[in-house]
């Protein structure tokens with residue numbers, strides 16, 4: 599019997615396009631002998647459209663964007679479709695808001711359907727840079743000094759907040775707490791730039807974070823597993839632009855990825871330990887990419903974790919595993935296996951007190 603898999607992609611998010619490319623690549627890597635593949639497309643308007651079953655890999659993202667049928671409540675249609683003929687597993691290929699933040703995971707939990715990747719808590723905690731950093735602190739992970747504040751705090755005490763920012767060493771990085779893909783992030787050297795950067799960040803969130811800049815190389819590591827996660831080789835990013843911004847991530851392809859990163863074993867082991875510890879404190883499952891800075895004197899500082907990292911075959915996470923000996927199709931299989939394992943374990947839990 600083939601496993602019925604639902605690919606969930608698109609989404610009401612800035613990373614909509616990226617998600618479509620990922621979905622295309624996943625159809626090209628899935629074994630159609632083993633899986634019955636059903637596309638579930640979330641439009642930019644947030645409509646959930648269930649497409650006809652795919653019988654072969656798709657060649658273009660157009661094939662994945664079927665027209666809107668404007669049926670009201672089509673998320674309910676998705677739930678009904680599952681009730682009539684259950685999915686064996688859902689593979690959410692969504693990044694950013696409404697996808698990587700625990701909201702979709704919550705729906706899948708309520709439906710009690712196995713799904714790939716992180717659960718509600720890890721997704722939500724990983725999406726909020728402030729919560730994430732507070733957890734890293736509890737885990738004793740080295741990170742750059744930062745402050746955070748809400749819009750209303752900013753409006754009532756700009757001078758007080760700016761005075762605190764000055765205690766951090768420039769350059770400062772100003773970020774909305776809840777977004778990914780470098781959207782709304784700026785680097786500020788002066789007070790004027792800082793104020794401008796804060797205004798930009800507030801366009802995207804009501805809570806923002808200001809960090810002390812770290813002078814260092816950017817190195818990332820993949821984590822794969824549930825209770826006993828493994829880590830991949832390390833990979834370095836060499837952005838050509840000022841920093842790793844949205845365009846260098848997704849548009850110009852100007853960023854060089856060096857895999858494995860040229861680093862002493864001691865640094866790589868330290869990073870592996872920190873990546874696993876971040877995975878554990880956030881209660882992650884399945885997949886995480888942990889991002890670090892490595893300073894000139896080889897100190898390792900954690901920047902963030904991504905609970906749904908870029909997942910096209912040319913993205914860092916799949917490349918890291920490829921260099922560790924896990925091919926893209928194999929990685930997909932393992933992630934599906936981990937999703938089923940976590941779900942099966944959950945079914946054994948007792949929900950009443952006797």
Ligand SMILES: Nc1ncnc2c1ncn2[C@@H]1O[C@H](COP(=O)(O)OP(=O)(O)O)[C@@H](O)[C@H]1O
Nearest residue numbers: 742771777778779780781809810811812841842
């Ligand atoms: N504290 C920092 N010091 C130096 N560079 C930083 C710092 N924070 C962010 N950056 C740069 O900005 C990029 C995006 O920031 P990041 O926090 O990773 O946001 P996102 O969640 O959007 O990926 C990083 O990859 C790095 O190039």
Ligand SMILES: [Mg+2]
Nearest residue numbers: 779780889902
């Ligand atoms: Mg990042």
